[in-house]
Amino acid sequence: MASLRDIRKHISSVKSIKQITYAMKMVAAARIKRAQSAILASRPFASQMDRLIEDLYGELEEGDFSASAAKALFDERHPGGIMCLVLVTADKGLCGSFNTNLLKAAASWLRENRGRKVRVVAVGRKGRDFLRRLKGLDMEISHEMVGVFPKAGYVHAQLLCDAILKLYLESPVESVTLIYNEFKSMLAQRIVTDRLLPLKRHILEKNACVRRAGEFSFEPGKSDLLGALLPRHIGAQLYRALLESQAAELAARMSAMESASKNASELIDGLTLKMNKTRQAMITTELNEIVSGSEALGS
């Protein structure tokens, strides 16, 4: 049986752990507010951008389009090239199954594309470390970005976008897949596996020709404009993924730390009970000894 001192020591160590987890929970809760409002604030830009792209495409003649540089981003490339993966994870642990689930999804993606040449763009320290540990794959980390959370800004998305586009345009990459966690609610995250490039055509054709053609003037030319807009569209998409992942990470950390604090409280309760019982038992034994001693003397 554990001595009183041991139990006290155990209780105090659990208490200090609880303090840490509780503080982490509070920090995450405070940051999540900001992360959520960042997501909301990024929406107008993205939707306006999409609308402008649609409008622009509606104005373009098919011939102009196929001659423009923008078309390269839409073309399906013939299969057999390099596969590219963009994996967005957290920088830090202690957020429940957030990273584990992501890494599982990434591992299954890698298994699907076994035998292919794979290039990876890793965002977040956890993902990078995981990919570095993998052996026996034809894989190369072509770009990495660590330490951006929880202060991911549009500049980061832009740097990422530049790196991905450079990779895409310079080497025969067949497609670029993006894996990240989507912020669904405070309690749930959803893993999203999305194709980033080649761009899907439907972003162009959603509801084009809502406005009459020929109404707008353009400077510079339409196809140049489209060519300049599309990288920004990709940037906005990446920015959204970063923000979603950031908010999801904070939410996951918050709930993980909350349950950790709860578990610590339960553990402390149990240990306190045990400590009291031990103490009572000690007192009882002592009393017993005294009573039996006095009885032995008195009789």
Added chain:
Amino acid sequence: MEKKHLLLTIVTPEHTVLSDKPVDLVTIPAVGGEMGILPGHASFVVQLKEGVMHYKEGVHKEVFSVLNGFAEIHKDKVLIMAEAAELAKEVNEERARQAYQKARETLAMHGADIDLDAAQAALKRAAVRIKLAEIRRKHKQ
């Protein structure tokens, strides 16, 4: 006749700077040169380069800095989509210079643990700010 207004909206990925603000005159730094917009302007889509943007509302005048973006003018609505937009008077040249220096030094160190991406991003931001401050100074003179 009622006086016409332009409705100015400025959005950046990080936040909405202005939303449907009625103004009298807007000038934007288009790729082909400065462009002034008054109510009744033809529909237009234009690419922007980094520079300063003014708008005038009565006697009140405001200067903004914008960075790489697009503007769309349609039916007296001006929509600016820029990667960054700031009130020019909020840009602090001295601080921008310091940030630029610091980012340069961080990049030069090339250590293993240094966050290169953040430094690169900071460098870019600082460079733009300095440029803006210079443009602002020029415009004042």
